[in-house]
Amino acid sequence: MMYRLQRSRAAVLALPLLLTLPACGKDDKKADEDTKTEAEAPKVEKKDPATLFTGDKVTMAPVYGAIKLGMTQEEAKAAMPELPEDGTIKSEAYPEIWFNTDFDDETKKLSRVYFSLPKADAIKFATEKWGAPKEGTDLDKKVQWWFNPDDKLRVSIADSFTEGEAHVEFTSYEPMVQLLGEGKEIAFEKDAPLLGLTPADLDAKYAGFVKKESEEEAKKSQEDIAKLAPEAKAVLGKPSASIDLEYPPTEWAKYWTPVHLSWSDEGKIERFWFGIEFEPHPPAKDEIFALLKKKWGEPKEEDDYGDKLFVFSEDPRIEVKEDTISGKWDIFVEVPEK
Structure with missing residues (x-):
């Protein structure tokens, strides 16, 4: 009897060990397989950063794969x-x-992609692929730009926060030639001239470009502006709801090209205006004006309280005026006076 009890006790004590032995064997086998898999996995070859610059015109770095600017998350x-x-x-x-x-x-939506490289290398790689850059400034920092008008893609190289390093930034833009278009009409209103349209017309014919701002949103926008520039508060006026159009930036604009709308008492557009910037690249000032003359002919020069006003057409009335503060040409289109 005692012998049987001792054997039973020994069996019970040995049971946990017996149960763990197969598990340990499986774990060891799995570890061996994982190690083998890691050893067999092909090693990714390190590439020269120069390979981030491809094609004979500005092209997104291949690392971004099928991602495109303008995509949602x-x-x-x-x-x-x-x-x-x-x-x-x-x-x-x-x-x-x-x-x-x-x-x-x-x-x-995806508005930009960027990475950092040693500045000298970044400029060298971009120039070797895409030719000499156009130079200018952004917030007093020197910037080099390259453009691909066919794909509406541009890249800028500017100092980053680390000395000797530069941001290589890809953004979309609307070439000013394409924004204005050929002939007398402005390209973006080719299918539906803006003058005389109602808000409902805009929703139907300019879907995707309409930007609406409520009175509350306008108030918040003004508060944000006043925080950055307190002196601007006196000229902002009373916040009110608004409807505008918004297009991508032209060559030298940073974020967008807004088309501002003015409404008649009947609720129809009677005037609109937009600007084409040149401030970051001063030579663009004359280039833009030459483009306007090519489109609409020689303007008639008028005095506007001491400033020059260039009138390119009377019906509709098309006026162009230099914005010396923001560094752009403002283009105004309105219903002619009767």
Whole structure:
């Protein structure tokens, strides 16, 4: 009896060990397989940063794959499933570079992609592929630009926060030649001239470009402006609801090209105006004016309270005036006076 009890006790004590032996064997086998898989996985070859610059015209760096500017976050995620939530891409081929994506807070669309490189290298690589840049400034910093008008894609290279480093930034733009178009009419109103349209007409014929701002939103916008420039508060006027159009920036604009609308008492557009910027690249001032003369002919010069006003047409009345503060040509189109 005692012998049987001792055997039973020994069996019970040995049971945990027996149960763990197969598991340990499986774990060891799995570890061996994982190690083997890692050893067999092909190593990603490191690439020269020069390979980020491709084609004979400005082209998005290949690291961004099928992602395109203007995509929503959902569309970008579908194009690149491995895109991290914070939008920062790491590539084993370029282990020391962080590739960034920036989605606009308001539109939720991809507005720019950028990465940093030693400045001298970035300029050298871009120039070798895309030719000499156009130079200018942005917030007093020297900037080089390259343009691809066919794909409406541009890249700028400017100093980053680290000495000797530069941001290489890709953004979309609307070439001013395409914004204005050929012939007498302005390209963006080719299918539906703006003068005389109602808000409902805009929603139907300019869908995707209409930007509406409520009185409350206008008030907040003015408060934000006043925080940055307190002196502007006196000239902002009373906030009110508005409807405008918004197009991509032209060559030298940073964010967009707004088309401002003025309404008659009958609720129809009686005047609109927009600007084409040249401030970052001063030589563009004469280039833009030459483009306007090519489109509408020689203007008639008038005096506007001491400033020059160039009248290109009487019906509709087309006026052009230099904005010496913002550095752009403002173009006004309105119903002629009767």
